[in-house]
Amino acid sequence: MRRLINNGYDVVEEMLEGYTKAHSDYAKLLENDNRVVVSTRKSSEPKVGIIIGGGSGHEPLFLGYVGENFADAAVVGNVNTSPSPEPCYNAVKAVDQGKGCVYLYGNYAGDVMNFDMGAEMAAEDGIRVESVQVKDDVYSSENFDDRRGVAGDLFVFKAAAGAATLGADIDEVVRAAEKVNRMTYSMGVALSSSTLPATGEPIFEIEDGDMEIGMGIHGEPGVRRSKIQPADKVVDELLSYILEEGKFTSGNEVYVLVNGLGGLPLMDQYIMFRRVEQVLSEKGIKIYKSLVGNYATSMDMIGGSITLVKLDNEIKKLLDVPCDTPYLKIK
Amino acid sequence: MRRLINNGYDVVEEMLEGYTKAHSDYAKLLENDNRVVVSTRKSSEPKVGIIIGGGSGHEPLFLGYVGENFADAAVVGNVNTSPSPEPCYNAVKAVDQGKGCVYLYGNYAGDVMNFDMGAEMAAEDGIRVESVQVKDDVYSSENFDDRRGVAGDLFVFKAAAGAATLGADIDEVVRAAEKVNRMTYSMGVALSSSTLPATGEPIFEIEDGDMEIGMGIHGEPGVRRSKIQPADKVVDELLSYILEEGKFTSGNEVYVLVNGLGGLPLMDQYIMFRRVEQVLSEKGIKIYKSLVGNYATSMDMIGGSITLVKLDNEIKKLLDVPCDTPYLKIK
Structure with missing residues (x-):
């Protein structure tokens, strides 16, 4: 192995600690959940919350895109593993400004299941959360709906964030993201x-x-x-x-x-x-x-x-x- | 070998072609010398020219730092090989705004020799060129003057460019760069x-x-x-x-x-x-x-x-x- 790490089971926590210290002008860990990276540049004008995430090991995806007018939070799983439902939910609680939130992530079964559970938990608090699964990897399936998300994540996330920044409501953010997803x-x-x-x-x-x-x-x-x-x-x-x-x-x-x-x-x-x-x-x-x-x-x-x-x-x-x-x- | 290239002898030319097409809003190849990357964001106020360079294979060093208020040009050698004197000279001709130019590069024998020859050629045209060799690699020698330049290049280059942007004359740019070089x-x-x-x-x-x-x-x-x-x-x-x-x-x-x-x-x-x-x-x-x-x-x-x-x-x-x-x- 040619890696510079400490204990292999601590890499995500240690990376997050290093990341949030290096980029404290952009992002921080949520106090009550160290698997949620939230922006320190919250929009003063209430807007739809943009939450991205997935397994670790794809850096700078996802946490590197938390900041001003892009993602409001990233939910962080273990290496190549979906985040748990709890941090998905906690991200909503941290980010929502009363206009609802959109989860955006690559289309992998574990992510779909856990983000969906996070959305259900948020719904019980009366917060609307919609989801967009990115499906840009053309070879991963003949059917669009079965495709995985890879580097094209960036564009779908950016489109959603752009729409939210411009003041779109949650339906409009989802529509914009799905349009770019298809393209x-x-x-x-x-x-x-x-x-x-x-x-x-x-x-x-x-x-x-x-x-x-x-x-x-x-x-x-x-x-x-x-x-x-x-x-x-x-x-x-x-x-x-x-x-x-x-x-x-x-x-x-x-x-x-x-x-x-x-x-x-x-x-x-x-x-x-x-x-x-x-x-x-x-x-x-x-x-x-x-x-x-x-x-x-x-x-x-x-x-x-x-x-x-x-x-x-x-x-x-x-x-x-x-x-x-x-x-x-x-x- | 796990590389994605074409002919191994064409990598620098092909990289430069790709780079300048991808970043045409920042940089272009000099028309008469395809080993010089020049900024497309020339300062309207005449200032000391900042020219960096060295062998290829250290990307984004050097070419990635050509742009607004940083390097005005990068001179590009073959992989792990100093650029020739000609492009060092051509960079000066392209960049000089009448206030002289400063070469900044890592302290390697081939670079010193060839940049010095470039400076001599420029002197014959009446253009003053000074040089700063970065020497940040603490283990490379006990003597500061024999040390090699590595990632600390970035800070020494930035200090020189900062001084030039703020209107310093050539002596002052060199002084500022050498001060940061020592630190x-x-x-x-x-x-x-x-x-x-x-x-x-x-x-x-x-x-x-x-x-x-x-x-x-x-x-x-x-x-x-x-x-x-x-x-x-x-x-x-x-x-x-x-x-x-x-x-x-x-x-x-x-x-x-x-x-x-x-x-x-x-x-x-x-x-x-x-x-x-x-x-x-x-x-x-x-x-x-x-x-x-x-x-x-x-x-x-x-x-x-x-x-x-x-x-x-x-x-x-x-x-x-x-x-x-x-x-x-x-x-």
Whole structure:
């Protein structure tokens, strides 16, 4: 194992302690629940509460996006494990300003179950909570509703937060998030496994020199495994799925994210972006804006993903709402 | 090899193409020299030009800090190799606004030689260029003047850029940068080698499960090699060198950087920061501000470093000057 940790069972608590000390100008732990990171920049104007979350090990997802005009709270589970219902509920109690809250998270069974229980607990207090499950991983299922959420989380969360910042009510926030959810398409490639802190072991085996196209961020099986191919060929293959699935055509405008899964050098990520830009340009698809970097990781996993969001004026407006968090600043 | 690249000899050009397309709102390649990244946000008020640079493979260093009120240009070498004199000179020609320029880079023999040649070429055109070599790696030599520059680059560059933004002349910019250079102390640990794109091979061997305290970012030998120890013990050891070397005492105020070398998960970096904060707090040293993340890497190297800057009011003021670049935004 090549990790710098203490006891493998303490990583989440210790990370949260370090994170909230490093970023105390943005976020703090809830006093009565150390698995809820809440913004210290609460909106003075009451708005719909934006609560994101999921398992740990995907940093800066989720906690890194708590701050001004983005998430009001992140609920934090153990590594690759959904948070419990209690912190989901406690986040609502901490964040609600009388306009209800929206949970947003990747579509995994454990998260759905526990966030739903949190919402039921909040309902008993008379607080309305709606949920949006992100489903951007195009290879994870043929059916949209069965798809997992990966790096595209960022855009769906941002759209919801943008709508809330602009004063939308809870129904409108959910509508905006679901609209962007439908327009967000991702696919990834893994060249290594991540290392579980508790065991010191990889979560799956992959030989040095091999890659798996379409693999999920927890090691869910992909399309095929082969020797690592040149970056341009890998990008072409990932884009072929994304472009077909999203029915992207000449004249479309897109937001691009080339995302590193943790261990992939920035150098390689920019080489990937170069090819993404070439292919989209050849196809007459216009890049409106782009992000390159480690936005949603799987700890030390070496690999990357590509996300395209098909834009219209409404989506652009939502994604462009200024925000200020440790890991996303838009002005 | 677990890298996503095309031809290993094309990585720098392809990265630069991707980078400048992804961040065209901050930077572009010089038309007559594709190894110079220049800011697209030139100051309307003439100021001293700030030019940083060095070998590739340390991204986001150096190019990621080109932008508004930080570096005006970055000169880009091959992987782990100094840039040639020509682009060092071309950067001056592109950036100079009649007030001279300052080169800032890590203290490596090849960089010193080539930047000096660039400065001589500029002198023939009547442009004054001064140089500051960053020397923050406390373990690299007992003598300050022989020390290498590592992640502390960021603070020395920022101090120079801050002074230039505030209207300082070239002598004053150099003085401010050298002052911060003397007050900046770093030390790192490596758990793996980086992988050279041209060969696909690691630059040195280190067994899975081993670490080397004090190793340089190009694999320069460190203090000792052992089994990986708990993060807290590693932090304690790194800090013991830094605190002694910098003669930090109770009442000092510091800027902290916990820096990931590329492959170390953010989770582990925040666990390191937690311990840094504990130790400093116990010693009565006050953290003024802190940064955690991959600010100066060695591609896919797994490891990290700690940097402390001993602050006074002048240094705080220089480091707090607002700037806007892809990888450092201060407001």
